[in-house]
Each structure stands twice: as structure tokens, then as C-alpha cells.
Amino acid sequence: MSLGDITFHTRKWVRPEDLNANGTLFGGSLLRWIDEEAAIYAIVQLGNGRAVTKYMSEINFVSSARQGDLVEMGLTATHFGRTSLTMRAEVRNMFTRESILTIEKIVFVNLGDDGKPAPHGYDSITYSRDRVPTQHLGHFEPED
């Protein structure tokens, strides 16, 4: 798999509280879901729990979803910068695969302990959980 192939992870069930006045999926709910998904993706890729949303390009609400629909969210890293990570996102219907939303660029910035941008040192996607943020280790002692 190369930079650019979207991997779909989280699935969501469209519930009554996620609807807009038109009875379809509310854009604000979608954005909350995708921002959280992107944050988790960035934490896994950068091995740092202190990664924050810096920039989102235009958001294309391609089609709507209705109450009871199952949707899935996908992301892929498109560019590893010095302190930033750029991702592309798509949300689609789980069964028909019809696209619901696309965002060409979501940029997260890796922060140091001082809250300032810090180099992350990575230039490629990991598909395992090998970049473990120290604050997420808890009491777990990794084996040698």
C-alpha cells in the first residue's frame, strides 16, 4: 500500500441526534467524527498524543446519509512534513460505497512539551502500533 490509498476504519450509525432540519446527516456531526478520526490517525502515525488540527481544505459534502444508514470513515497520510502531517479523508456509505464527504487536505501539527511545533522524524505510513505515545503507555511495560 502506498501514500494515497485510503484505509477505512471507524463505522458510525446515523442516529436521530445526528440529523439536520432536512432529516439527513448533519454536517457538524460528520466534521466532529472526521476530526476525531484524523486526530487518532495522527497520534498513531506521529507517536505523539499532542497533535492538533492546523488546517482543513474545502469540504465537499458529496451526498447525504439518512437516519439508520451505516457510514465508514477513511483517512490516509499524503505528506509527512517536518512538524506536520497532511491527510486526505473520505466518508462513505458502508454498503453502497457512495461517497458522502471528501476533504482533500487535513493538516495536523506535532507539538512538543512546550506546545510549540516539534519535528516528528517520520516520512512514511505505519500500519502497526509501533509509534507508541509515551502518555498512552500507562502501566504497560513493553517487552524487550
Ligand SMILES: CC(C)(COP(=O)(O)OP(=O)(O)OC[C@H]1O[C@@H](n2cnc3c(N)ncnc32)[C@H](O)[C@@H]1OP(=O)(O)O)[C@@H](O)C(=O)NCCC(=O)NCCS
Ligand atoms: C498548531 C500551531 C502551534 C502551529 O503554529 P504555527 O506558528 O503555524 O507553526 P509553524 O508556522 O511552525 O507551522 C507548523 C507546521 O504547520 C504547517 N502549516 C502552518 N500553517 C499551515 C496552513 N495554513 N496550511 C497547511 N499547513 C500549515 C507548516 O507548513 C509547518 O509544517 P512543517 O513543519 O511540516 O513544514 C498553532 O497554529 C496553533 O496552536 N493553532 C491552534 C491549533 C488548535 O488548537 N487546533 C484545535 C482545533 S481548533
